[in-house]
Amino acid sequence: MTKTNSPHSSRRDNSPNSPAKLSGKVAVVTGGGNGIGREIARLLAAQGAKVAIGDRDGEAARNSAQALAGTLLGVDLDVTSARSYAAFLDTVEAKFGAIDILVNNAGVMWVGSFDEESEAAAEQQIAVNLLGVIRGVKLVAPGMVARGSGHIITVASASSILTTPGEASYSASKHGVLGYLKAVREELHRSPVQISVIMPAVVDTALAAGTGTGASKLLAPETIAAAVLRTIERPRFEVSIPGYLGPVVRAVNILPAALRDGLMRRLVPNQVRQVDRGARADYESQFGDHA
Template identity: 40%
Template sequence: MTTVAITGAARGIGLATARALRARGATVVIGDVDAAAAEAAGAELGAKALPLDVTDRASFTAFLDAAAPDVLVNNAGIMPIGPVTAESDADARRCLDVNVHGVMLGTKLALDRMLPRGRGHVVNIASLAGVLPTPGLALYNASKAAVVAFTEATRLEVLDSGVHVSAVLPSFTNTELVAGTRSPKGQRNNDPAEVAAAVVALIARPRPQVVVPAKLTAQVRLGALFPDRLKRAVARRYGLDTLFLDYDPSARQAYNTRIRD
């Protein structure tokens, strides 16, 4: 039976992934910086739940030692939004610490365990934001671009070792991260269960990268070839040029307080 450790799994995509894997018979270990929420999620799913600060090596080491996973899903992440000049230095440091260094640390610690035995899988939850820069999302864009590049470079480094390293790039997903924002025009957000299903499929059949929803894969790959004028026209067409600048601050207050606590 496969054992899967998931970071940031007390809510959102992480919790949905834990639920989907448990339904398929996997042993799941939930890690989250919110220990009370992790315990509640663990009780709901009948899964082991542990406190985890992904920015702290000792905490991450203890988590992996206790979980002994075949698969690590690096899911923990935060998303500050707004004009880049209004983002605080503290938010910038926290975003990179959790989203980038947390993923790097987890990947390195997992590989230390997986490479000697010649098997294992590290799945890093990135984002379409890592390949599609968007006004009002500069910090998050930068962090997820780093995750995409780090994951691919690491995958190439351990190629043929028996260990897989993959990235998942979801588009807008209905979690706390998008609180107070609206969906792109003419599009619907992912449900966390849809992203979870993609993770489950990726574990079953490892691939370098998957986009959720899959129908956006071609657009993502071709988008880099578009001229700037076309990119700007597309952004205006879907409202992406203002989506993270014109939002409801009061609706994000609880989320912002939690990620800055």
């Protein structure tokens, strides 16, 4: 479903990007039916981009495309399936043209003790969070390189650089994403294609329901979306949210092990102890039973 709304129906947008920067650009947002992805799609469309929302919940993708102001398309997308991803991209390119911006946002998270996690939960996190990103990059980046322009932005997590008890497989997937993108960025260093990774602390979405925030405050999806737009305007590779997080982690990591571990235990939430299982019941039903 493609829908174009009058600009008079859009909410006022206070992002730092000029409309001319994104006007007419084709942007793809995976996992865009709800939460962070939906807000990213909203801001991109408000800046004049033609935005394709992909989500495994195709109805949510189409509903968001219909509800938001601008030129948007909602399409079913399972990032764990090469066939689904290729069909999604074919649909987008047939409607809008070549893709200028890919936002890898789709993600899932199971929370609890590592030895209670089911095989299905571990496999799904790796399949969506890591292999989904790899698949998107492989399918989209070559065309961008050939055209001489493009930007791939991945919404990862602070778990890419932190150790978070209770999120072992999730952390593994996000560490993997950062490592993968570092390697791809180096391979493309002679290309004008930009690679960026956004690493937020805990965000107020269904994925993080019932989890602790540690020393950082709970972030709003709008904050992450605004960071994505700023990164398009002024490309950077690693973007941590809050901004002090990356420098603090780098500083702490040079300390002696005992001091480093003690500080991290004070700053980073232990989700094994803090998780509210009841608050996560609906979200985690997608993973099936525990091991």
